[in-house]
Amino acid sequence: MKVASANDSRLYKWLYFTFRVGIACSLCLVLLGFILSGITKTEFTDTVIPSSQFSHRLLELDPLAIITLGILILVLTPLLSVVLAMVNFLMEKDKLYLGISIAIVCILVLSLVLALV
Amino acid sequence: MNEISLWSLGGVGLAGGLLGSMLGLGGGVFFVPLLTLVLNLPIHIAIGTSLVAIIANSITASSTHIKAQLTNIRLGMLLLTATTIGAIAGGFIAAVLTSPILTGLFGIALIGIGYSMIRRRQLAQEVTSPRETAAGSGASSTSLVSSLTASYYDRSLNQVVTYNVSRVPQGWGINLLVGIASSLLGVGGGIINIPVMNLVMRVPIRAAMVTNSFMVGITALAGACVYYYHGYIHPLTVAPVMVGAFIGALIGAQLVQRARSVILRQIFAIVLFILAVLMLLRAAGLPI
Numbered sequence: 522m523k524v525a526s527a528n529d530s531r532l533y534k535w536l537y538f539t540f541r542v543g544i545a546c547s548l549c550l551v552l553l554g555f556i557l558s559g560i561t562k563t564e565f566t567d568t569v570i571p572s573s574q575f576s577h578r579l580l581e582l583d584p585l586a587i588i589t590l591g592i593l594i595l596v597l598t599p600l601l602s603v604v605l606a607m608v609n610f611l612m613e614k615d616k617l618y619l620g621i622s623i624a625i626v627c628i629l630v631l632s633l634v635l636a637l638v
Numbered sequence: 639m640n641e642i643s644l645w646s647l648g649g650v651g652l653a654g655g656l657l658g659s660m661l662g663l664g665g666g667v668f669f670v671p672l673l674t675l676v677l678n679l680p681i682h683i684a685i686g687t688s689l690v691a692i693i694a695n696s697i698t699a700s701s702t703h704i705k706a707q708l709t710n711i712r713l714g715m716l717l718l719t720a721t722t723i724g725a726i727a728g729g730f731i732a733a734v735l736t737s738p739i740l741t742g743l744f745g746i747a748l749i750g751i752g753y754s755m756i757r758r759r760q761l762a763q764e765v766t767s768p769r770e771t772a773a774g775s776g777a778s779s780t781s782l783v784s785s786l787t788a789s790y791y792d793r794s795l796n797q798v799v800t801y802n803v804s805r806v807p808q809g810w811g812i813n814l815l816v817g818i819a820s821s822l823l824g825v826g827g828g829i830i831n832i833p834v835m836n837l838v839m840r841v842p843i844r845a846a847m848v849t850n851s852f853m854v855g856i857t858a859l860a861g862a863c864v865y866y867y868h869g870y871i872h873p874l875t876v877a878p879v880m881v882g883a884f885i886g887a888l889i890g891a892q893l894v895q896r897a898r899s900v901i902l903r904q905i906f907a908i909v910l911f912i913l914a915v916l917m918l919l920r921a922a923g924l925p926i
Contacts, residue, residue, distance in 0.1 A: 529707075529711070530707070532711060533704050533705070533707050533709075533711075536700075536701075536704045536711075537701055537704045537705045540697045540698075540700055540701035540704065541701050543697060544694065544697050544698055544701070544884065547694075547880075548881060548884060551877045551880065551881055552881070554877070555644075555877070568872040568873075568874065568875075569869065569871075569872060569873065570873075585873060585874070588873050588874070588877045589873045591877065592690060592871075592873055592876055592877060592880065595690065595693055595694055595697070595880065596690065596693060596859055596862060596863075598693075598697055598855075599693060599696070599697070599855045599856040599858075599859045600856075600859060602856070603715075603718075603856060606711065606715060617781065617782065617785060618712060618715060618785070621715050621716055621719060622715055624719050625715065625718050625719055625722060625856070628719070628722040628723060628726065628860060629722060629856070629859060629860055629863075631726070632722075632725075632726050632729075632859070632860045632861075632863035632864060633863050635726075635863060635864060635867050636863035636864065636866040636867040
């Protein structure tokens with residue numbers, strides 16, 4: 522039995538879809554990376570790929586880059602869920618929760634920026 | 639990294655995901671001791687790995703709860719402003735602490751969590767409390783508090799439960815500390831946050847558990863970024879644990895329906911006490 526309002530139902534649908542797609546993509550990429558490393562008999566010499574080399578090695582189908590992309594998608598899925606909540610509150614014209622969701626996005630972006638610089 | 643290590647990491651993920659799912663936790667209380675005591679990983683890397691595995695567990699569990707419209711998203715968003723700030727602070731505090739201090743802190747936290755797990759039966763008994771279906775006794779009439787009022791269909795009671803949220807400032811303040819603890823120790827924080835939402839904020843236990851499940855992934859993200867910044871997240875360590883945790887969470891969700899939860903909690907509390915002693919011995923420099 523559904524008891525949420527129509528606007529909340531929309532947000533629930535968006536979050537459900539985002540979480541399912543996020544975890545599925547992430548797991549597929551991680552498993553693909555390990556399968557590729559087995560097929561190509563890749564020896565993992567690095568523990569982390571420098572951000573400057575990431576896109577280049579991803580285009581070369583480097584297994585470690587593919588695994589890293591899978592983890593990045595997993596980690597970014599919760600951030601996307603907050604962004605979707607922000608859009609939903611904007612459409613609802615709910616200023617209070619629009620402000621709250623903007624604050625959370627800002628905090629998460631700050632932590633991401635700290636991680637990437 | 640050789641094949642045996644990958645399987646060992648996957649095994650730790652499977653065990654943590656399974657136990658965490660069966661107990662309604664993120665699994666961090668199991669990931670960190672298993673990675674440090676069994677696989678001898680440095681504790682900072684174990685915590686960074688645990689935070690990513692918690693995100694995997696949170697997303698998997700939350701998608702089910704959100705589909706059933708049990709999660710109070712507004713309450714979760716409000717409390718996330720506290721836990722995410724706390725998580726960033728906790729990550730930076732952890733980075734300046736030495737491994738023995740961090741290991742010792744984790745051991746002490748495990749004792750508290752084990753004790754809380756034994757006592758948690760008392761919370762479960764409050765599901766049918768009449769206060770859940772009435773207006774919260776301590777709720778004020780501000781727009782913020784009224785916006786947190788929510789409803790869900792409780793299958794076990796066969797009725798729609800409507801509840802108000804009380805003592806929001808106190809709950810927010812405690813969640814700031816929950817965020818710090820989560821990032822500092824690599825745990826989801828549900829063991830603290832669920833009782834706080836239930837006992838302090840008067841949120842029904844079922845709604846508290848699923849809202850916490852939604853929150854821990856986002857809180858762990860803030861902490862994980864700080865650990866990545868300090869070089870404590872290694873994809874080849876994280877990936878097998880993450881996959882194992884996902885599979886463990888799926889199996890645990892099935893097993894928990896057949897298990898007697900009170901006995902499970904008591905057994906796991908004993909396991910946590912043993913892990914706590916081992917962590918404290920390691921913190922003291924004794925070979926484990």
